[in-house]
Amino acid sequence: MKPKAPRIRMPKAAKPGEIIPIKTKIRHPMETGWRKDGNGKTVPRNRITRFVCRFNGALIVAADYDAGIAADPYLLFHAKVTGDGVFTFRWEADGNETYTAEVPFQVGAGA
Amino acid sequence: MLATPIKELHLSRREVLQAGGAAVVTALLMGLPLPVQASPKDVKQRLDELTKGAELQEGRVAIELPALTQDGKRTRIRVTVESPMTDEDHVKAVHILAERNTVPKVGSYFFSPMSGKVDITTRMRVAKSQTIVVAAEMSDGSFYYTKARCRVARGAGGCG
Numbered sequence: 001m002k003p004k005a006p007r008i009r010m011p012k013a014a015k016p017g018e019i020i021p022i023k024t025k026i027r028h029p030m031e032t033g034w035r036k037d038g039n040g041k042t043v044p045r046n047r048i049t050r051f052v053c054r055f056n057g058a059l060i061v062a063a064d065y066d067a068g069i070a071a072d073p074y075l076l077f078h079a080k081v082t083g084d085g086v087f088t089f090r091w092e093a094d095g096n097e098t099y100t101a102e103v104p105f106q107v108g109a110g111a
Numbered sequence: 112m113l114a115t116p117i118k119e120l121h122l123s124r125r126e127v128l129q130a131g132g133a134a135v136v137t138a139l140l141m142g143l144p145l146p147v148q149a150s151p152k153d154v155k156q157r158l159d160e161l162t163k164g165a166e167l168q169e170g171r172v173a174i175e176l177p178a179l180t181q182d183g184k185r186t187r188i189r190v191t192v193e194s195p196m197t198d199e200d201h202v203k204a205v206h207i208l209a210e211r212n213t214v215p216k217v218g219s220y221f222f223s224p225m226s227g228k229v230d231i232t233t234r235m236r237v238a239k240s241q242t243i244v245v246a247a248e249m250s251d252g253s254f255y256y257t258k259a260r261c262r263v264a265r266g267a268g269g270c271g
Contacts, residue, residue, distance in 0.1 A: 019227030034213065059223045061231075068209050068217030070185035070234040070269070077220075080196075080227030 006101045008089060014081050016107050022053070022060075023076045026091055026099060030071040048073055050092040055105075056085035083107055149215040154208045154244055157215050161206060161246060162254045171255040172205075172247045179262045183237040183269030186261065192229040192247045196222075202229045204248040211241035236269035237261050 006026040014020050026048070033045025047067070053060040060079045079087070089101040158167060175189035194202045201224050207217040217235050229247070237243075240263050246256040263269075 021230075032213070055225060058225050059221070060225050061223075062221040064219040064221075066216035066218060067214050068207070068212050068236050070236050072185075074232075074234050076230075076232040078227045078230055080225050082225075 006089060006091065006099055008087075008101055008103055010087075010103065010105070013108055014105075016083055017080065019078050019080050021076060021078055022087070023074070024051075024053070024089060025072060025074045027072050028091075028093065030065075030069060030073065032067045034067075046094050048091050048093045050090075051075065052090045052092075053077070053079070054088045055079055055081070060087075081105060081107060148211055148213055148238065149209070151210045151242070153215045154210050157206075157208055158244070158246060158256070161248065165252055165254050167246065167254045167256055169256060172245050172257040174243065174245050174257055174259040176243060176259045176261050178260065179264060180237055181264045181267055183239070183263045183267050185234040185269070186237045187232060188235050188243070189232040190229070190245050191231075192255070194229060194249070196224050196226060196228055198224050199250070201250045202226075202247055203250050205229060205231070206246045206248075207235065208244045208246070209235070209237065209241060210244065212236060212238045217243075237263050239263050239268050 006024060009023040011020050028048050029046060030048060031043050031046040033042070035043045037043050048065055051063045051065065051073070053062075061077045063075065065073065084106045085104075087103045087105055089103070091099045093099070171193045173191045177186065180186040188207065190205055190207065192202045192205060194200065196202065202222050204222070205220045207219075208215045209217050218233065220231060222229055240261065242258050242260050244256060244258045246254055248254055
């Protein structure tokens with residue numbers, strides 16, 4: 001299963017200094033490496049191990065994922081927006097695979 | 112049989128084979144569920160690793176988790192931590208641990224004052240009915256934790 005583009009949802013507008021919710025979801029099987037397929041063969045491990053969100057380069061949230069994170073990892077977190085800028089999202093998976101996304105954010109835009 | 116003095120112990124070939132067979136079966140039963148599941152002891156050990164001797168206090172952390180989950184493969188968990196989230200006083204990290212998953216570590220989340228507040232929601236695997244422990248590390252090096260019990264509906268366990 002090839003991961004689709006990550007889905008990111010956040011408010012369109014905010015006041016400077018406001019705390020906004022950000023919802024992220026990425027399609028990924030999060031194989032633990034312990035499961036066996038129908039033929040009794042072990043399904044190789046394939047997990048997202050790290051997620052990082054930054055705003056203009058400053059860390060908002062980072063996460064280390066272990067086996068207990070469900071497939072298609074979903075994460076809702078919050079960020080304090082001080083001004084205009086760009087949110088960057090990065091998921092790192094086994095086998096040096098990375099998925100990234102960028103979302104520009106303007107304070108007061110569309111209000 | 113254990114009380115039998117050794118010199119009186121005469122085993123027939125059949126008895127030896129039966130004993131050997133039982134041993135193999137026992138070994139299989141114990142060895143088969145590879146990877147072995149975690150235990151509350153493993154969570155304790157992990158917490159000791161994280162706190163490095165610092166006191167683990169109850170409070171400031173809140174978990175929202177269903178008391179009974181119908182789907183252990185993806186169970187919603189919300190974690191909030193009370194903190195002003197300033198440069199001097201903020202939450203550095205949150206660790207979710209499961210006492211009876213295959214490995215106790217679920218996820219660790221790291222924050223900065225730019226996070227604004229610690230209020231996260233994610234979906235975790237709950238292998239079987241168990242206690243979920245969430246520990247928060249503050250910028251001053253103190254640790255807070257809370258735990259919640261989560262039962263898994265029959266047949267709804269999430270591997271992991």
